[in-house]
Amino acid sequence: GQNIDQPTEMTATEGAIVQINCTYQTSGFNGLFWYQQHAGEAPTFLSYNVLDGLEEKGRFSSFLSRSKGYSYLLLKELQMKDSASYLCAALSGGYNKLIFGAGTRLAVHP
């Protein structure tokens, strides 16, 4: 079957660092996406990993281990506006469909 697992909720303090983990089991894996979604809004693209290793984009970094079926999103220097849901999605199949996890709701407090 196809399955994406990520924690339901996390809390962190403004200015701190938080790591959101994601494990996946999919057929025809073609890469791993991370999206940010504020309540009532569309998902916003954050990162894409297809090879093992770390991709860094400013305050956000994403890591992938294909052999372990594991990824994480690292958010540094947290700001209040980072409070949102973070969606992990595996790109799967010959026609490239995204399989999403249920999302991790991150609450950043002062």
Added chain:
Amino acid sequence: ETGVTQSPTHLIKTRGQQVTLRCSSQSGHNTVSWYQQALGQGPQFIFQYYREEENGRGNFPPRFSGLQFPNYSSELNVNALELDDSALYLCASSLDLGGLPFTEAFFGQGTRLTVV
């Protein structure tokens, strides 16, 4: 702003009715995928359109259908609406390079459908 636009933004329909949702893809993208997102859940893949044909389908009944037009815009049609169809409907625009995996997929702002 992603350049992917959806209309309408909100819609209320009665059970049993039919609805059409629309999506304009980002310039340069040739593939549109539709997703259903229930409250508190991640988006679920409905289907994908490439070159005006359905190119893959998720676990949704045939009353969910779609179209893609020559300008790559797309429609999602849902017949015989049920209460459980109430959700945020998202379209995602991407570029298919002859079957290679895409490296970016941008979502529109979504259509919030409420079935009463």
